[in-house]
Amino acid sequence: MCATVTDTPTDRSRREESTLRERIAANPRPALQWSAVALLLLVLEFGALAAGLLLVADVLVVAVTGLVEVVLGAFSDGAAEAVLGVQSSASGFLDGLRSTAHSVPTLLSRDVFPNQGYQTGPSSAWEGTFLGLQPAVVWAVRATLVYVYAAVLAYWLFRGWGVFREHYRQADWTPRDDVVDRLRDHRWGQFGIVVVLVFLTMALFAPALGPTTVDRNIESPYSHELQYYDAESGSVETTYVGDANFNSKSKGQGDQNVGVMSYDDYGRFHPFGTLTNGRDLFTFAVMGARISMSIAALSIVLASFLAVVASMTSAYYKGLIDLVTILVADGITSIPGLLLLLMVGMAFQGHWLAAILHGGFLYALAFGVIMFPGLWRAVRGPALQVSEEEWIDAAKSFGQRPRTTMRKHMLPYVLPYLLIYASMSIGGVIITLSALSFLGNGLGIDPPNPAWGRAISMGRNYVSTQSWHIAFIPGMLIVVLVTGLNAFGDGLRDAIDPESEGGGEEEAAAGGAAG
Template identity: 75%
Template structure:
């Protein structure tokens, strides 16, 4: 039942009084068509998507139980051991489910489109690769299909919102409609959305995108074997992946270099080349994207929740609550973040929390607990503005609970501003994570877990050599991601408040004229 201007008043009343289920039952075709395509998209990657959902649940469980364990451990060591035992049992159960989900064949899996094979002779053919193609071609096909699938899935999710808006939503118009329409014509925002989708896909589908696996090439290379054609003997030989890495180093000297889009002596294709230890840089980079975005999302989620609660409470109650929040924010801001990171690293050295997400959980806690004051200051103004509106006074006069008023009438107004500044703050966390991994010394992500900053540190002495790719490519990934996040935030800001677009330039011009 599409909302149109020709609807009668009675038709609108009937639609407003009905539930979403009743509206879908009255006009099932649009929803059924969308759902059928959505189910098809889910089915072809069901195993990978299910494993991703389980990974998110596992991460949430570990994070929650970790906080509980630290808190109750202050009062009762026995209760802390109980919490830890529960966390280990639940994590083991979820790990088993994730392994089972990963074993489900999917359309874009490495098993369906394999790229790791070997030549049977000097000129081929290739064995154990997709359709007997060269590893580079097989990998390119799989990587291209992964990105096509991810963008189609994102588009279809947006299409679902359009179907709901056009056929099943009660309101004929909401402010979100204008925001979406402005974004569709905002090129800078579209650039940011594309960049975010590219890196989100890189993080979510990292195991499928890499030409090899993290376990085989980075974590346990001496536990896996590879086959390759040996030109000297003229036969197919077997070698440990670790030995192949040792002989495929990029050191910038003479023949010690495997550059981007080349093969090493063992017939392995490297889209980004290799690191100084011979490990595949592309596999390292995509898993580094997963680590960086996961830690940044956890930190920003924690900081965002605290900032929203503090901003709504201080704007609604004002007075002493607002003053206490200001003092708390100023106190946290005065603590040097690097010093706090060093203290946390020393305090939790040897503790099981230091191994959660390979050290990323503690970093997310520090960034989240020290980052909320900046977000709170950014959204405090909009929260104070909406708290002065007449409908807030009307809600109070009707006896509505403060928590309900803040959730229903203030939060929808403040949340878009949090999205703007949060997206920009994520870029800062990505840079900070890379800097910590670059510094090393117990800071950053624990090795050998991939981290962009560690790759830059490994390649900094080879920037001017033929092994320039080691530091330059991860550095470019950081620049592109941070630029895309800032573009996304700028676009959201301009879509929410069209008058803000170009406002800074106009003010500067006016100031120059006045001077």
């Protein structure tokens, strides 16, 4: 941070020698003010946020115990069954907590802003909706509030870094300050940040954003009923959601179409229209965003972890370890990535591991392995470079443990390069996953769970008809998201390495490789 008027050399020296807790205790007001607003924002959506975190925890528990069960199953059936018992107990406990979290009322839930309703006559008021408003209006209000909330939350989290930087950070300046300042002036990078935040909000708040729910409209339509005004009988009728879907198909033939921003015959509003099976495309799309981004995030975290560990270990020890790492990376590279994904999809059909993340967990592991060599090569050069610095030799001579040296002295140097290349690799995961879902036949996300690629496949025969929205909208979502991720990666690269900014294709590539 920049020294304020009241800062003195003695104050800065005392601050550098104190812990973060001591610095906050000495000046608690900024931290308390920021924490009070942050706590209020979390309380408003505590149930939804807690349910999301518990879902992630449940997936991780099932995934880890599943891998342990596979390994132990090769040696002992009893040990594998014991692991499955632990998994079942832990997963059931987390499911109970998640159900409790879902029952906690939140500001932006559909219980507060219900948009499912019916009319009692041709021009009568709506029953069952928020304040008797039209379903389209209620949905628009709820969706707007969700994005306003997400924008305020994102700003306040960034503001928290500013408070730390201004009041509690020991150093007056760090290289991250220049990175943030350059990113503030990078319009292309800011476009990427906005796109990523929009889709991240879509994924996190998918249940609240959709005009209906996945359970009601997609997974179990014949377990739910709805009321609607029947113009023929002149009365309010009741029918199953599944039957309403059957009569709301979009197939581009005559009046068999429910287009963008329109109602079906049952008084249900569809912002993106319906699919060929009558299901709501907007609900399908936002939940597809959640699934796709979850798998992409999991795969990139795995690939980044492997790349960082391998690059720092091989750079620190060199010799045989570096040679083995090169051979492993080259061996993985020699396997066609698409072939490996197809093998994973076909080999684990029907296996309980394939049920995790709707079939996406195994793909996330495969993507992580496939992307590992590329990310490793991107950070291997910087890791080798920093391993030759004098401070690394000094740490070795003082007997510092290798793990501590890698974490404190090598990781901060390698991490920026990893962030750049990782942000540019996520888009490839999303495109490939969508392609697998497009192919179908046991590949990609398990039906009927939402997947962008499956929606494109369903609508590919209707692109030139009035049902163009089925394939076009999910395709545009993929294009916009991948473009935004690449823009964010470009902005991050130029912010970290300003010498790469503004150059041609070769200069940009060289700059990206260098930093």
